[in-house]
Amino acid sequence: MTKDELIEILKDIQVNRCETQTLELKAAESGCPKRLYDTLSSFSNQDDGGIIVFGVDEEDNFRECGVYDPQDLQKKINEQCLQMEPPIRPLCSVAEKDGKFFVSAEIPGIDLAERPCFYQGRGRLKGSYVRVGDSDEPMTEYEIYSYEVFRKKYQDDVRPVPRASMAVLDKDLLEDYVSRLKRDKQNLSAMPDETIYRLMSITRDNCVTLSSVMLFCRYPQAFFPQLCITAVALPGEEIGELGTSGERFLDNERIEGNIPEMLERAIAFVRKNMRTKTIINPDTGKREDRTDYPIPAVREAILNTLAHRDYSVHTEEMPIQILMYPDRLEIRNPGGIYGRLRIDQLGKMQPDTRNPVLVTALEVLDLAENRYSGIPTIRRAMEDYGLREPVFSDERGTFTVTLYNTADAGRHADCSKLSAREEDLLAFLAVPRTRKEIAEHLGIGTISYAMQAYINPMLEEGLVEYTIPGKPKSQKQRFVQCSR
Numbered sequence: 001m002t003k004d005e006l007i008e009i010l011k012d013i014q015v016n017r018c019e020t021q022t023l024e025l026k027a028a029e030s031g032c033p034k035r036l037y038d039t040l041s042s043f044s045n046q047d048d049g050g051i052i053v054f055g056v057d058e059e060d061n062f063r064e065c066g067v068y069d070p071q072d073l074q075k076k077i078n079e080q081c082l083q084m085e086p087p088i089r090p091l092c093s094v095a096e097k098d099g100k101f102f103v104s105a106e107i108p109g110i111d112l113a114e115r116p117c118f119y120q121g122r123g124r125l126k127g128s129y130v131r132v133g134d135s136d137e138p139m140t141e142y143e144i145y146s147y148e149v150f151r152k153k154y155q156d157d158v159r160p161v162p163r164a165s166m167a168v169l170d171k172d173l174l175e176d177y178v179s180r181l182k183r184d185k186q187n188l189s190a191m192p193d194e195t196i197y198r199l200m201s202i203t204r205d206n207c208v209t210l211s212s213v214m215l216f217c218r219y220p221q222a223f224f225p226q227l228c229i230t231a232v233a234l235p236g237e238e239i240g241e242l243g244t245s246g247e248r249f250l251d252n253e254r255i256e257g258n259i260p261e262m263l264e265r266a267i268a269f270v271r272k273n274m275r276t277k278t279i280i281n282p283d284t285g286k287r288e289d290r291t292d293y294p295i296p297a298v299r300e301a302i303l304n305t306l307a308h309r310d311y312s313v314h315t316e317e318m319p320i321q322i323l324m325y326p327d328r329l330e331i332r333n334p335g336g337i338y339g340r341l342r343i344d345q346l347g348k349m350q351p352d353t354r355n356p357v358l359v360t361a362l363e364v365l366d367l368a369e370n371r372y373s374g375i376p377t378i379r380r381a382m383e384d385y386g387l388r389e390p391v392f393s394d395e396r397g398t399f400t401v402t403l404y405n406t407a408d409a410g411r412h413a414d415c416s417k418l419s420a421r422e423e424d425l426l427a428f429l430a431v432p433r434t435r436k437e438i439a440e441h442l443g444i445g446t447i448s449y450a451m452q453a454y455i456n457p458m459l460e461e462g463l464v465e466y467t468i469p470g471k472p473k474s475q476k477q478r479f480v481q482c483s484r
Contacts, residue, residue, distance in 0.1 A: 066100025310335025
């Protein structure tokens with residue numbers, strides 16, 4: 001960056017008085033910090049990288065103390081960067097302000113195939129970090145594994161299940177699948193069934209594969225007890241809130257069976273616990289029953305979770321969760337977004353596929369299209385229902401789809417439709433607030449999730465507005481109640 005850009009960042013720091021997802025502050029008044037590797041690792045392991053600014057003492061009310069020696073500091077920064085694996089190539093800049101020198105080190109995000117970047121002195125498992133808000137957190141073993149599985153193209157959906165044999169698979173389900181394969185793939189039709197089993201990963205290394213168990217076994221949970229769905233209907237807007245009679249749950253069900261059975265039973269659970277209201281169709285003038293959520297959106301969200309969840313040994317003890325609150329439906333999927341896809345690209349570009357054999361089998365069984373149409377279908381169904389945009393979030397190994405049953409427009413004219421938490425947040429925004437202040441007020445540890453789940457919908461609905469409308473991503477940006 002240029003000297004002027006560094007000076008501008010220093011000014012922003014004094015206004016915002018906080019670190020961010022991509023900004024770390026170090027004093028370096030008496031010498032180079034000896035431990036930079038946690039921040040070097042976390043910045044390298046995110047797409048946007050990050051900037052470390054030296055010469056600001058966060059612990060002393062963000063005092064601009066300056067650095068001890070800009071030339072020696074840059075040398076020592078580079079020395080620490082070379083102790084990372086892969087080595088980091090920082091871009092350092094120096095600027096003078098009020099007779100003091102300040103140094104910035106821009107840390108680029110490395111390619112996904114090279115992650116995680118870690119400190120050699122502690123090794124991959126203990127020296128890998130991830131940025132969470134304004135802090136550097138040690139990566140979990142699963143987070144490290146998720147990079148490895150993409151880099152080495154592991155296929156957990158076809159890993160052998162040693163305890164399983166062909167005898168545990170339902171003969172009729174398997175015959176129907178093989179018949180569909182032969183019908184649609186002429187080159188397979190002349191092959192013996194045993195050969196087809198091997199070619200199509202029904203068996204592997206003389207064992208039945210996980211995808212076969214999940215599709216054709218009547219009770220896969222005998223082998224994988226937690227590869228199921230836990231579904232609950234809750235009386236309050238957060239887990240732990242009790243109903244008027246002290247009840248924790250309005251309904252609670254453990255959904256088991258193979259994937260097609262779990263899909264149907266999960267949809268039935270949501271149907272059972274949704275409210276149904278009668279409306280007048282403005283186009284036909286006829287009375288119609290309308291549920292809280294459009295069933296096509298619910299089906300796609302649950303199917304996507306079953307098809308794309310992580311089936312590795314790291315997550316096989318984690319069930320899918322369906323949480324039904326009065327104002328929203330959350331579907332939580334073990335395993336974050338796979339590969340290079342980002343949240344903002346969902347439904348807009350072709351993603352990497354975590355479970356290619358399983359997804360292809362679901363297509364053969366006419367359960368899925370395998371055309372990357374699931375997310376667009378959810379969005380379109382919610383829009384046709386006049387409901388808020390669905391919220392997709394990826395938090396350290398868990399992917400969550402949130403569907404709201406409130407309208408997308410006009411709510412600013414009727415604040416009585418807001419949830420208690422939204423009303424509280426709106427009152428909090430009577431004065432301009434930063435992203436960090438909002439997340440802390442909501443008690444949410446991840447700033448990006450607080451923005452996606454609460455602020456972005458309120459911006460769209462005209463309840464909240466930017467203080468700097470022309471620069472939505474500005475570090476000086478604040479959010480305040482809409483003045484209209």
